[in-house]
Every structure is written in C-alpha cells, then in structure tokens.
Amino acid sequence: MIKDITIGQYFPGETVIHKLDPRVKILVSFAFIISLFFINKFYPYILILAYILTVTKLSGVPIKYVLKGLKPLTFIILITFFINLFMTKGVVLFEIGPLVITEEGLYQSLFMALRLIFLIMGTSILTLTTSPISLTDGIEKILSPLKAIGLPAHELAMMMTIALRFIPTLLEETDKIMKAQMARGADFESGNIMSRAKNLVPLLVPLFINAFRRADELAMAMEARCYRGGEHRTRLNEIKMEKRDYIAITIMVIFFGVLVLTRYI
Amino acid sequence: MSDTMINLENVNYEYKSSEGEFMALKGINLEVKKGEFLVVLGHNGSGKSTLAKLINALLLPTNGKVYVNGMDTTDEEKIWDIRRTAGMVFQNPDNQIVATIVEEDVAFGPENQGIEPREIRKRVDKALEIVEMTKYKKHAPHLLSGGQKQRIAIAGILAMNPECIILDEPTAMLDPTGRSEVMKTVRKLNKEQNKTIVHITHYMEEAVEADRIVVMEEGQIVMEGTPRQVFSQVDKMKELGLDVPQVTELAHELKKEGIDIPEDILTVEELVRAL
Amino acid sequence: MMIKIENLNFIYNPDSPFETKALNNINLEINEGDFIGLLGHTGSGKSTLIQHLNGLIKPTSGSIIVDGVDITEKGADLKSIRQKVGLVFQYPEYQLFEETVYKDIAFGPKNLGLDDSEIDSRVKKAMELVGLDFDSLKDRSPFELSGGQKRRVAIAGVLAMEPKVLILDEPTAGLDPRGRDEILGEIKDLYNKGNITIILVSHSMEDVARLVNKIVVMHKGEIAMEGTPREVFRRAEELESMGLGIPQVTYFMRKYKESGNDVSSDVLTIDEAKEELLRYLRRNGND
Numbered sequence: 001m002i003k004d005i006t007i008g009q010y011f012p013g014e015t016v017i018h019k020l021d022p023r024v025k026i027l028v029s030f031a032f033i034i035s036l037f038f039i040n041k042f043y044p045y046i047l048i049l050a051y052i053l054t055v056t057k058l059s060g061v062p063i064k065y066v067l068k069g070l071k072p073l074t075f076i077i078l079i080t081f082f083i084n085l086f087m088t089k090g091v092v093l094f095e096i097g098p099l100v101i102t103e104e105g106l107y108q109s110l111f112m113a114l115r116l117i118f119l120i121m122g123t124s125i126l127t128l129t130t131s132p133i134s135l136t137d138g139i140e141k142i143l144s145p146l147k148a149i150g151l152p153a154h155e156l157a158m159m160m161t162i163a164l165r166f167i168p169t170l171l172e173e174t175d176k177i178m179k180a181q182m183a184r185g186a187d188f189e190s191g192n193i194m195s196r197a198k199n200l201v202p203l204l205v206p207l208f209i210n211a212f213r214r215a216d217e218l219a220m221a222m223e224a225r226c227y228r229g230g231e232h233r234t235r236l237n238e239i240k241m242e243k244r245d246y247i248a249i250t251i252m253v254i255f256f257g258v259l260v261l262t263r264y265i
Numbered sequence: 266m267s268d269t270m271i272n273l274e275n276v277n278y279e280y281k282s283s284e285g286e287f288m289a290l291k292g293i294n295l296e297v298k299k300g301e302f303l304v305v306l307g308h309n310g311s312g313k314s315t316l317a318k319l320i321n322a323l324l325l326p327t328n329g330k331v332y333v334n335g336m337d338t339t340d341e342e343k344i345w346d347i348r349r350t351a352g353m354v355f356q357n358p359d360n361q362i363v364a365t366i367v368e369e370d371v372a373f374g375p376e377n378q379g380i381e382p383r384e385i386r387k388r389v390d391k392a393l394e395i396v397e398m399t400k401y402k403k404h405a406p407h408l409l410s411g412g413q414k415q416r417i418a419i420a421g422i423l424a425m426n427p428e429c430i431i432l433d434e435p436t437a438m439l440d441p442t443g444r445s446e447v448m449k450t451v452r453k454l455n456k457e458q459n460k461t462i463v464h465i466t467h468y469m470e471e472a473v474e475a476d477r478i479v480v481m482e483e484g485q486i487v488m489e490g491t492p493r494q495v496f497s498q499v500d501k502m503k504e505l506g507l508d509v510p511q512v513t514e515l516a517h518e519l520k521k522e523g524i525d526i527p528e529d530i531l532t533v534e535e536l537v538r539a540l
Numbered sequence: 541m542m543i544k545i546e547n548l549n550f551i552y553n554p555d556s557p558f559e560t561k562a563l564n565n566i567n568l569e570i571n572e573g574d575f576i577g578l579l580g581h582t583g584s585g586k587s588t589l590i591q592h593l594n595g596l597i598k599p600t601s602g603s604i605i606v607d608g609v610d611i612t613e614k615g616a617d618l619k620s621i622r623q624k625v626g627l628v629f630q631y632p633e634y635q636l637f638e639e640t641v642y643k644d645i646a647f648g649p650k651n652l653g654l655d656d657s658e659i660d661s662r663v664k665k666a667m668e669l670v671g672l673d674f675d676s677l678k679d680r681s682p683f684e685l686s687g688g689q690k691r692r693v694a695i696a697g698v699l700a701m702e703p704k705v706l707i708l709d710e711p712t713a714g715l716d717p718r719g720r721d722e723i724l725g726e727i728k729d730l731y732n733k734g735n736i737t738i739i740l741v742s743h744s745m746e747d748v749a750r751l752v753n754k755i756v757v758m759h760k761g762e763i764a765m766e767g768t769p770r771e772v773f774r775r776a777e778e779l780e781s782m783g784l785g786i787p788q789v790t791y792f793m794r795k796y797k798e799s800g801n802d803v804s805s806d807v808l809t810i811d812e813a814k815e816e817l818l819r820y821l822r823r824n825g826n827d
Contacts, residue, residue, distance in 0.1 A: 185651030221361035506718030
C-alpha cells in the first residue's frame, strides 16, 4: 500500500527537467496550481494537458508512472466527481430514483475531476524529477530570505532531510515490532475501533521509544561530525541558476500569463 | 612536533542522574602514539564507550585532562578542531547516517566545516574510494548492508581529514561478513592512510592484529600490552569475562597437562608449528 | 515428528520488477527434542523460513505441518500455532512496551486468555528460566534494566507462552562475551530440562558447535546442508564458499592433520581437541 504512493518517489534521470534548479521547479509548480484555479472553462485544459505531456516527455518519466500517482487518490477524485454530479442544481438531464443529474452538474463534475487529476499529475512531476535532497535544498533557499523575520529555514530543511532518511528505517521497524508482538499472540486485525486502537499500544510504545533512542544517537553522531547549525555551512552541490533556468522561467511566465488570460476571452 | 596523538591524564568521569552518581572512569592514564593501532577490549559497562566520547569532546572529564594532538578538550575554542582531528564512528550504522544519498552523507562533515564545494567533492570521492564504496555513491543508504553502511560512516569521517579515528564498537551489530569488511577497512586506514586508530570492541578476533591492547574493567585499565602479552594470560582474561582465540586457549590447556609448548600462541599456524 | 516442511516456496513481491525468490523448494523435518542450529549468510533465507514456522508469513506454495496441523491451510488457528511455536526475534529488547517487567512478560499469556493465577505462575517460571529474580525485578520498569537483562525479559515473554518449539534468531547479537555465555547457558539448561525443541539461528560456529545436535545450513534460499555438527563441519571448503566458516579448533585440527600428524580432525570443542592431542602426543612420546 505505502509502496504504491508515487507522490514523493523520485524517478532518477539526467534530463533537462531533472537538472533544473529545484527553486524554479517548486515555484513553477506553485504557479501551475494557482493558474489551474484561474481556469473557468474547458478549452484551456487542452493547454494544461499539452504542458503536462510535454514536461513528462522531456523528463523521460514514463507516462504510466505519472498516471500511477493517481491510483491512491482515485477515491477522492470519484467523491469529488459524484458530489458535483448530484449536488449541482440546474436543467435536469435525467433522474434515477432520488438521484438527479443536471446539465450543469455533469459539466461541473467533469470540470472539477479534471482539475484534480491535472493538479495531481502536474505536481507529481516535481517530486518525480527532483530528489528529496534537492527539494529540501530548494525549499531552504526559497525560505531563507524569511530568516530575517526569524523563520528557521535551515532547521526546517534539516528536519525534512532527516525525516526522509528515517521513513524507510521506521517502516521496517514497524513491521518487525508488529511481527514480534504477533508472535506473542497480539492481534492487530480484528475487533472494533476502540479495541483496535488499544491493541496498537504494544506497537506504538516501542516504536516511539526506539525513535527517541535513534534521535539521541543521531544527534551525537551529528555533533561528532562538527554539525553546529546552518551558519558557516557549505554544500557539496550548491544550487545555482543557469541559462536553462532563465529560459524555463521565461517560457513559464508566458504560459501561465496565457492561461490567466483565457479567463477573460 | 610531538609523536603523541592522544593523552589522558588521571581522568575520572562521573555520570550523574536522579538515582545517584556512577563513576564510569577511575584514574585513567593512557597515551596513544601517532600511527598506532590501539584496541580497547572490555565488556559492556566497563567504561570503554565513555572513554571514546571523552576523546571526541562529546563528554568532558570530571577530573583530569584529555589532550588530542596537544589540544585540551575542555578548551571550548578548540572543540571543532578536536572533533576534526579525532573523528568518531559509532555502533549503530543506521543512527549515524544523516542524508538520503550516500555521497551527500559523506559530504556532511566537510559541509559543516564550511569547506568550499570543489574541495568537498574531491574529499568525498577520495573517501568513498578508500572504503571501496564508489559505485554506491548515488544509492540510498537504507538499502545497503550493515557492513556497507558502516563503511559509509567511516567515509563520512575520512572526508573531514582526521588524523585519528575512534571506532566505538563499529562491528557489534554486524554479521561476520560485515565485521570482516569493516575490519579490513580499519586496517587499511592504519597501514595505508597512516591514521591513528582507537578501536573499541568486545570481539577478541579484532584485537589480534592490533599494535597494543588495553583491557578495561569497571572504569579502570586492568591489562595492557601487545596482543601476545595480553592473550597469553588466558586465566585472567576468562576471569574478566573475555574471550581468547581458541588456539591460544588450547595451547594453555595443553601446557597445563605438561606438554612443552610456548603459551603466547595466537594463530592456527603458530600452534601447528609449535606442536 | 514436530515440524514437517514440504516443498515450501516463498516469493517476495511476486509479479513485480522486484520479484525475489526467498525460499526455493524447502523440505525439512524437525523431530521432537531436536536442538537445531540454523546457519547461513545474511540474506540466505533463514529469517524468512523461521517466520513461516509460526504463520507470520504465508508461503507462496508448499505446506508446513506443526504437531499434526497444517498451518498453511485457510482458517488455521494462528493463536494456537503461535503458542506452540515461540519466536524470539533479533534484538528482542526493542519490543518491550509495558510499565513493569511482570506485565510485559504476562502479555503473551494474557493474549492466550489464561486466568490470573496461571499467568502468575508462568511469569514466575519464565523469569526463573532466564535467571531473573522475580521479587526484586517484577515491578521494575523494563527500560531501566541493563541491555542483557532487557533481552532476558523479552525472551521470558516468549517462554511464558510455554511453546513446544522455541526459535531464537541470534539471541546473542550485540552482547559481550559474558552476556553471550549467560544467555547460551540458560538456553542449554532449558533444553536439558526436556520437553522442548529448539531452533537457534546463529552466526557463531563456536557457539553452534558446542550446543546443538543438528545443523541446517541455508544458502540462497535453499537448504545446502543438513546433519550433525561433526558431519557438517567436515565440509569446511563448502562452508567457506558460502561465506561461513568452521570453529577455529576444528580448523586447527585439520591443518595439524594435513601437516602429517595422525590425529582425528573430527573435533568440535577445545576440550575434545585437548583429549585428542593428549592421546596422540602421549602415545608418540611413549613410543
């Protein structure tokens, strides 16, 4: 189940899209989300689709992979679709028992479902083509001007890196502890919600205790490796804006400008 | 330049907790020469981990002095120099790797030192080459074996260009293959890279090739000498709850039965020749 | 017969690019009262195999019969299987969770639905078996104990289920020689008391040689060797090719024999080597 989630799973490569400055990619993704909400009719979706297909093609990520990212969210997409389908008032197309489908409802539900699908596809390209490390680097750099008002940009990025590093370790540990308690007759699968929650205690307590122990040891190891916060720190791979980044920004500004304009024409 | 790397003078260390005090180290005097391969043996709770942390200035002595390459560990201005000079590798390979990509993790130390990116790149590549992990440099650490992770941790220390490496039970959680990978790397660091090594362990196999062994018990140094001198005292080692090589013990038993053989046998070959 | 494994296969992530065959056609019989040493390199399939024995992993194909019951069948009573086959994982102290030692050890028996007086007597018995003093330790928090004691509490937690088969996955990992000898001594005593079958997963040839009466060697998901320690350690070259070794004394006796001395190299322990050498040296000396 957890393995199925494509969002956040990096697809390694050496393409232009992979090489773009993570800051550019993060900001473009934000602009993409915002412009999606500016769209108020169907035909600009063709531009969106063209954008997604072009970027996917350029990134070398198989389109199947991008579509797989939709799978865990199918439920949400369907809910959005049906709520809009049945809840929108207007000219009745047909009725099935208590369910009424209107022309506006059909239009609205398709529109909203597509918006959600494009949203997921567009943003998953960011995480598919950007390694977690450069993603956090990018976030750190984008947030760093806010250090002046006391935002701990470096600490936030470091926390994210460590979280990413330890997620697989903790998943593995969860599996192990679960099995160990099952070997002592613990039951994680049956019973009502209350008893199930209670049954999680033998899993959660050791998991937390071990996580604290790990944190303690990691802190000591980091200190031994001269870690003293973000000051004076350099990076192995400094992120720099290059020509391709400026080109990408120019193209995207025009593209998103056009998208916003479609609202008025 | 002095040829002393580490010097401990009458060091005491006391842990204080809500339940009272506990003397972890009592009057330790120890000198480690530059280029030496020192093994510290002792069972859990003998104070050997505390000793390691004192050398890295992760702990400061309650009494006495600890010097690393002439620098006093209580001198706050020297703390980063000390940690750079005497790098430390810990027991649990999972809990000392910070980054999600091998080479990023190796770069962590030099990044903290504020070294410029081009120099970091050089150091990272060289460190990975020394521990023979170059082809894994883009891998995610959590997919590697225990021995490989521990070699990454060693590379992370090497990239800080230390003169001395302290290893606090780096093999305790590894399988035999991982253990021999790590030991091979440690020996290489000592022989080829000329690093001073302080290796803490409870596996006697790892001590056989050391220049010198120090045995700790209840916060004190109770035995000291070459592997031959230490392991030949089979009864004393057993009393301390430590192992000696099986052939050494066999030679000892045979001697007790009146067979005329030397007692300082360390290897299978030596025993074959002696009989 | 206690456990009978027939044509057991297990594939991780079937029908995906990550498909790996973890167990390949395993056939194994374990008799009541066996003390088995399960050896193998990391990744040889040992851990996967032992997790099959109490139903934590469902096989891809094949059957496992424990005490006359096929545990791979649908609707098999997992609780009774897990009571019969106790499994102590590696570093078991990391699964302790209760406020007191007593409560933690009682967790298993409680899950079995036993009454309080039965639980009480089982906790007492289990603590005694692993050398923990009941009165002074029962109300302590397990997290305050030393590493070796924590591990004993965790092992007692499985013993309190009173399993017929006890599987221990590297029970001495990370312990110092003293802690190792104590735990192995307790396991040996437990075995000598009778009525139990033990499977010990270990990396230490020396420990296995002096404890078990049968060795199973796994390699690349298959059973590569099976026999008494003497039979298995005779095949030193094969073991080495699998990344395993033989006890140093056994290795020494082989070398000594090769250098032209008429001794038996069939020794497993220092004591046996001493006897054999004394016999040989004294006879030669008398000639």
